Amino acid sequence: xxxxxxxxxxxxxxxxxxxxxxxxxxxxxxxxxxxxxFGCLARFVLSLNKVNASEAINDIAFQVSESVPNSxxxxxxxxxxxxxxxxxxxxxRDLFEYQENQVWYPxxxxxxxxxxxxxxxxxxxxxxxxxxxxxEYISKAFGQSWSTSEEVAREFAFTHYSSxxxxxxxxxxxxxxxxxxxxxxxxxxxxxxxxxxxxTEKLRDLEICA
Numbered sequence: 001x002x003x004x005x006x007x008x009x010x011x012x013x014x015x016x017x018x019x020x021x022x023x024x025x026x027x028x029x030x031x032x033x034x035x036x037x038f039g040c041l042a043r044f045v046l047s048l049n050k051v052n053a054s055e056a057i058n059d060i061a062f063q064v065s066e067s068v069p070n071s072x073x074x075x076x077x078x079x080x081x082x083x084x085x086x087x088x089x090x091x092x093r094d095l096f097e098y099q100e101n102q103v104w105y106p107x108x109x110x111x112x113x114x115x116x117x118x119x120x121x122x123x124x125x126x127x128x129x130x131x132x133x134x135x136e137y138i139s140k141a142f143g144q145s146w147s148t149s150e151e152v153a154r155e156f157a158f159t160h161y162s163s164x165x166x167x168x169x170x171x172x173x174x175x176x177x178x179x180x181x182x183x184x185x186x187x188x189x190x191x192x193x194x195x196x197x198x199x200t201e202k203l204r205d206l207e208i209c210a
Contacts (some may be wrong), residue, residue, distance in 0.1 A: 001046060007097050009045045014058040014087055014095060017107035020073045024076065035072045039076055040064045044084045053088035057081055096197070102164055110144055110185040110197055122148075126184070128196055129209070130175045131157025134180045137175060137208060144185070147179070149194045149208070172181065174209040 010016045025037045040060060047056040061081035065074045073160070077154055083106050085135050087095040099159045113119070128146035133155045147153045157174045161167045165210060183202035188195050 004043060006042050006045045009048070010041070012085070014085075014106075015092065015109050017109050020107040029072055030076065033068055033070060035186070036064060037067055041080065042081065048084065048088055054085050057084050057088065062147065063120060073101060079103060093186075097188075102161060112185065114186050117186050118189050119181065119184050121189055122181050122184065122187055124181050124188075126179055126181060126196065128177050128179060128198070128203075129153030130177075131155065131160075132173065132175060134171050134173045137173060137206075140205065142175075142206075144197045144200055146188065146196050146198060147194050148196060150174070150176070152193055175206065176209050177190070177203040177206045179203050 007018070007054050010021070011018050025034050030037065043060045043064075044057055047053050047060060050056045058081065061077050065077050068074070079100060082098075082100065083095060086098045090097075091114075092110075093116075096110060096114065101107060126148065128148060129150045129152070130143065130146045132143065147156075154174050156171060157172045162169070179198050179202055183199040184196055185199065186195070186197035
């Protein structure tokens with residue numbers, strides 16, 4: 001397991017969903033390597049205090065990956081390496097903005113506004129779109145990243161991940177919803193994705209687009 005200092009960095013500083021993280025580490029296929037996972041995470045956290053944090057994190061990831069001949073374990077370590085390097089370089093903004101979506105990645109749960117952003121350019125009530133799996137709509141466990149562009153969200157629903165083994169076009173859908181600007185944590189309308197990150201509990205008028 002992890003001591004409270006390490007847990008605090010993961011949970012409170014990096015805003016990582018601890019339940020999601022531990023469900024991966026304690027899964028049947030990863031459980032044999034749980035002690036290696038916890039040890040690596042503790043070393044990553046200590047590396048954040050170093051001047052050359054990125055180099056130290058890369059070195060640790062290489063050493064740990066080489067010690068365990070398991071592809072899923074290596075993928076987990078690589079995703080955590082990527083997350084820690086992003087955080088070491090640009091804090092929460094980089095960690096959230098550069099997270100990977102095509103492989104397992106620690107789930108980041110924003111709880112406050114991150115800067116810089118362009119939230120002030122949004123309407124007081126915003127219409128949003130999100131491409132996702134139908135299971136997300138059924139469970140109501142929505143991701144925080146939405147878009148002000150229906151076209152972009154449609155790409156995420158039906159195009160971006162079509163080459164992945166898990167992709168099933170029949171289970172994908174396009175959602176739309178509304179939210180007040182006061183419940184937005186981040187916005188970047190200058191990039192193609194036109195991303196808006198929200199407090200999902202404040203979404204309303206949710207429905208599947210035709």
